[in-house]
Amino acid sequence: xxxxxxxxxxxxxxxxxxxxxxxxxxxxxxxxxxxxxxxxxxxxxxxxxxxxxxxxxxxxxxxxxxxxxxxxxxxxxxxxxxxxxxxxxxxxxxxxxxxxxxxxxxxxxxxxxxxxxxxxxxxxxxxxxxxxxxxxxxxxxxxxxxxxxxxxxxxxxxxxxxxxxxxxxxxxxxxxxxxxxxxxxxxxxxxxxxxxxxxxxxxxxxxxxxxxxxxxxxxxxxxxxxxxxxxxxxxxxxxxxxxxxxxxxxxxxxxxxxxxxxxxxxxxxxxxxxxxxxxxxxxxxxxxxxxxxx
Amino acid sequence: xxxxxxxxxxxxxxxxxxxxxxxxxxxxxxxxxxxxxxxxxxxxxxxxxxxxxxxxxxxxxxxxxxxxxxxxxxxxxxxxxxxxxxxxxxxxxxxxxxxxxxxxxxxxxxxxxxxxxxxxxxxxxxxxxxxxxxxxxxxxxxxxxxxxxxxxxxxxxxxxxxxxxxxxxxxxxxxxxxxxxxxxxxxxxxxxxxxxxxxxxxxxxxxxxxxxxxxxxxxxxxxxxxxxxxxxxxxxxxxxxxxxxxxxxxxxxxxxxxxxxxxxxxxxxxxxxxxxxxxxxxxxxxxxxxxxxx
Numbered sequence: 001x002x003x004x005x006x007x008x009x010x011x012x013x014x015x016x017x018x019x020x021x022x023x024x025x026x027x028x029x030x031x032x033x034x035x036x037x038x039x040x041x042x043x044x045x046x047x048x049x050x051x052x053x054x055x056x057x058x059x060x061x062x063x064x065x066x067x068x069x070x071x072x073x074x075x076x077x078x079x080x081x082x083x084x085x086x087x088x089x090x091x092x093x094x095x096x097x098x099x100x101x102x103x104x105x106x107x108x109x110x111x112x113x114x115x116x117x118x119x120x121x122x123x124x125x126x127x128x129x130x131x132x133x134x135x136x137x138x139x140x141x142x143x144x145x146x147x148x149x150x151x152x153x154x155x156x157x158x159x160x161x162x163x164x165x166x167x168x169x170x171x172x173x174x175x176x177x178x179x180x181x182x183x184x185x186x187x188x189x190x191x192x193x194x195x196x197x198x199x200x201x202x203x204x205x206x207x208x209x210x211x212x213x214x215x216x217x218x219x220x221x222x223x224x225x226x227x228x229x230x231x232x233x234x235x236x237x238x239x240x241x242x243x244x245x246x247x248x249x250x251x252x253x254x255x256x257x258x259x260x261x262x263x264x265x266x267x268x269x270x271x272x273x274x275x276x277x278x279x280x281x282x283x284x285x286x287x288x289x290x291x292x293x294x
Numbered sequence: 295x296x297x298x299x300x301x302x303x304x305x306x307x308x309x310x311x312x313x314x315x316x317x318x319x320x321x322x323x324x325x326x327x328x329x330x331x332x333x334x335x336x337x338x339x340x341x342x343x344x345x346x347x348x349x350x351x352x353x354x355x356x357x358x359x360x361x362x363x364x365x366x367x368x369x370x371x372x373x374x375x376x377x378x379x380x381x382x383x384x385x386x387x388x389x390x391x392x393x394x395x396x397x398x399x400x401x402x403x404x405x406x407x408x409x410x411x412x413x414x415x416x417x418x419x420x421x422x423x424x425x426x427x428x429x430x431x432x433x434x435x436x437x438x439x440x441x442x443x444x445x446x447x448x449x450x451x452x453x454x455x456x457x458x459x460x461x462x463x464x465x466x467x468x469x470x471x472x473x474x475x476x477x478x479x480x481x482x483x484x485x486x487x488x489x490x491x492x493x494x495x496x497x498x499x500x501x502x503x504x505x506x507x508x509x510x511x512x513x514x515x516x517x518x519x520x521x522x523x524x525x526x527x528x529x530x531x532x533x534x535x536x537x538x539x540x541x542x543x544x545x546x547x548x549x550x551x552x553x554x555x556x557x558x559x560x561x562x563x564x565x566x567x568x569x570x571x572x573x574x575x576x577x578x579x580x581x582x583x584x585x586x587x588x
Contacts, residue, residue: 172466181528
């Protein structure tokens with residue numbers, strides 16, 4: 001990994017995820033809090049109109065608009081599709097970006113604690129996870145490296161290196177102090193890591209650590225008309241990153257009956273009952289555990 | 295108290311409070327679950343358009359539209375003002391209602407557990423609190439009897455007798471099983487109570503119980519321009535109905551400084567950091583403890 005010269009810290013990609021938006025306001029007048037000696041830093045308020053309207057998005061989810069072909073398709077012109085093109089122009093363009101590293105700040109209603117989502121498992125990312133966990137033992141590292149960075153359509157995929165900071169539980173349109181503090185801490189540790197990487201000053205890191213890798217997404221139970229007929233089982237609710245075994249109840253139908261998970265691996269649910277995912281009737285993501293060698 | 299002949303169970307007064315809406319769907323096909331021998335029952339889906347748009351309200355908060363003068367003012371004609379007039383016509387009219395009793399089902403993002411909000415402290419209501427708590431020890435009873443029922447502008451104030459079932463914590467636009475179960479249980483106990491009252495068959499009740507009475511509402515810290523400059527202190531977050539003493543930290547400002555509560559009574563915060571109250575920059579309500587003699 002070469003040196004990271006320019007960093008963008010992005011908040012408000014979803015307008016009702018308040019922590020990043022409030023941190024941007026704080027940092028605007030205190031840029032020293034996110035500045036480091038070895039790179040330049042800028043902040044980006046990604047979706048101000050959605051925040052004004054106090055919702056996740058106006059027309060479509062901004063954090064799903066960074067597919068290279070779609071960025072190039074000028075017929076895709078709704079608010080978020082337009083914002084994506086503007087942000088891609090400002091920080092990218094994807095594939096040949098003028099920015100080296102993006103930190104995109106998100107909240108979830110799920111009980112995920114302070115989570116660091118990494119889109120690839122190269123040495124730079126693996127060490128970042130080790131560094132952040134060494135500074136913040138409650139941090140959870142999740143690899144979403146089932147697709148290449150370029151194939152991902154997240155905002156942070158504009159740059160070859162980029163992370164998603166995902167902190168919960170926080171209801172939409174609320175600021176919780178614990179969640180805000182976690183987000184600020186994790187962002188600080190990531191920026192420190194980039195600076196230490198740049199200056200060849202990384203401390204000794206643990207030789208391995210426990211992380212998670214994304215496997216699949218489960219839908220909420222539906223009937224043949226696509227209507228929701230059940231909910232996340234109360235034993236699973238709030239149990240993000242707790243082990244789920246084949247045969248464990250996972251959904252309760254509104255008629256009172258239960259559905260068990262019949263999988264062939266030890267699963268670790270996360271994004272459990274995330275409010276924003278009801279749009280697509282998603283119940284949770286499942287991960288496998290991964291031991292990362294540093 | 296005379297006999298209760300007609301009951302309305304209302305859900306979806308706020309379109310993104312899902313528990314009541316899902317229970318209405320369940321009961322629609324199983325009216326026996328909410329029917330009792332001594333009264334007739336109907337269900338009302340109060341704000342379907344807000345639910346369709348997945349928000350609390352379309353134009354204004356429906357649960358603030360039941361002021362008698364405003365109900366009579368035909369110039370107040372936005373969506374919720376119109377819905378209020380329709381519902382008042384269906385269940386009321388307020389002041390001379392054809393319905394005897396309303397149960398209005400709500401969720402909060404605050405950690406209030408299963409709460410029963412009573413708008414007056416007459417014998418019927420005091421005994422209802424005792425009955426519900428005897429069947430459901432985790433239930434919390436809150437009296438909002440600082441104003442008369444007629445002076446209240448809540449939907450449930452259409453009828454001389456009416457209650458608000460308020461269950462959390464649940465993020466907006468989510469269904470949690472624990473919250474749904476609590477709401478169904480509390481509604482069942484209330485309906486049982488009304489039936490036992492009607493048939494003079496109430497069991498022996500505890501001679502007194504602990505409840506809360508609404509005192510005041512606190513705003514989030516603002517600067518001179520009315521901009522939010524702080525948040526609920528992490529020590530208070532999730533501590534609904536836990537004692538707050540003068541001198542306890544209550545807010546953390548975004549600059550890191552803290553504000554303490556300087557009150558002259560033992561306060562019990564609730565509706566702490568409720569998402570919907572950010573519209574008016576409200577931080578929480580405070581109650582005093584009250585021992586209710588039955």
